Amino acid sequence: MVLWATASAQVNAKGTLQFGLGVSLGAHATHFTNEASYSGVSINTSDRDGAFTVTVPIEAQYGLADRFSLGLYLEPGSYLDSAGTHPNKLFLWGLSPRYYAVNKDRFALYFHADLGLGQLRIGDVRKGVNLYTDHYSGGHLRLGTAVQFYFGSVVGLNLGLKYAANNLKWRDRSPGDPLLDAVNYSARLKTSGVQFQLGLQAKF
Numbered sequence: 503m504v505l506w507a508t509a510s511a512q513v514n515a516k517g518t519l520q521f522g523l524g525v526s527l528g529a530h531a532t533h534f535t536n537e538a539s540y541s542g543v544s545i546n547t548s549d550r551d552g553a554f555t556v557t558v559p560i561e562a563q564y565g566l567a568d569r570f571s572l573g574l575y576l577e578p579g580s581y582l583d584s585a586g587t588h589p590n591k592l593f594l595w596g597l598s599p600r601y602y603a604v605n606k607d608r609f610a611l612y613f614h615a616d617l618g619l620g621q622l623r624i625g626d627v628r629k630g631v632n633l634y635t636d637h638y639s640g641g642h643l644r645l646g647t648a649v650q651f652y653f654g655s656v657v658g659l660n661l662g663l664k665y666a667a668n669n670l671k672w673r674d675r676s677p678g679d680p681l682l683d684a685v686n687y688s689a690r691l692k693t694s695g696v697q698f699q700l701g702l703q704a705k706f
Contacts, residue, residue: 513610513650513658513705514602518565520573522660524701528555530666532583536689538682553583555592559699563598568605573598581622589627594620594642608652614664616644622670622691634677638670638691650703662699668692 514520534549557579563571577594596618604611622638646664653659672689675682 511607512568512605513608513652514563514565514568514571514600514605514612516565516567518563518571518705520561520563520565520571520703520705522559522561522563522701522703524559524660524699526555526557526559526577526579526697526699528557528666528695528697529553530555530668530693530695533692534689536672536687538685538687540685551584553581553693553695555582555697556580557592557594557697559701561598561701561703563600569602571600571602573600575616575618581624589625589632591623592620594618596642608654608658610650611647612650613647614645616642616646616664616666618642620668620670634675634679636675637673638689639673640668640670642666642668644697646697648699652705656704656706658703658705660699660701660703664697664699665694666697667694 530553532551532553537544537546557577559575559577561573561575563573565571575596575598579592581590581592596616598614598616600612600614602610602612620642623635625635626633644664644666646662648660648662651659670691
């Protein structure tokens with residue numbers, strides 16, 4: 503009873519803590535480029551494709567004022583390209599400032615920016631054997647809007663839509679490949695698309 507009695511009359515207020523757990527589905531256009539150079543000769547290739555992501559956002563927000571909050575997010579998930587057979591792991595994390603355009607006792611509408619880093623691992627499996635795993639990492643930017651519906655003073659739902667852009671650089675391959683070192687290999691994966699998010703949340 504103390505928890506309900508002390509909860510803020512608004513969704514967000516100075517000192518309010520919000521925690522969220524949900525699922526996010528994304529559709530992205532991808533642009534993959536790589537380069538190999540040896541003895542002054544360079545070979546460049548480029549490929550455009552599409553991909554889907556499925557992630558599980560884990561979020562925490564702290565109210566700085568009635569209209570503003572600042573939070574952290576951790577987001578494990580999967581990245582599925584047109585090949586669809588590669589085992590992979592995707593992990594995102596970063597800061598997420600919010601501006602509450604509407605901030606009532608059980609309903610809020612906010613705009614936010616996600617600024618963070620990400621890691622992607624993609625393996626190559628042939629005849630059931632994982633031959634190698636490529637490691638990518640880099641930054642991402644997401645801009646979005648969301649609505650919050652609270653059933654009472656503590657528990658509610660969050661529905662959001664965001665534009666997402668990722669810029670991931672190839673870092674290494676495991677096990678290592680001496681040929682890639684010999685030809686001075688480099689690669690980059692850029693994606694842009696939209697993500698839809700649905701989740702549960704609680705505030706204190």
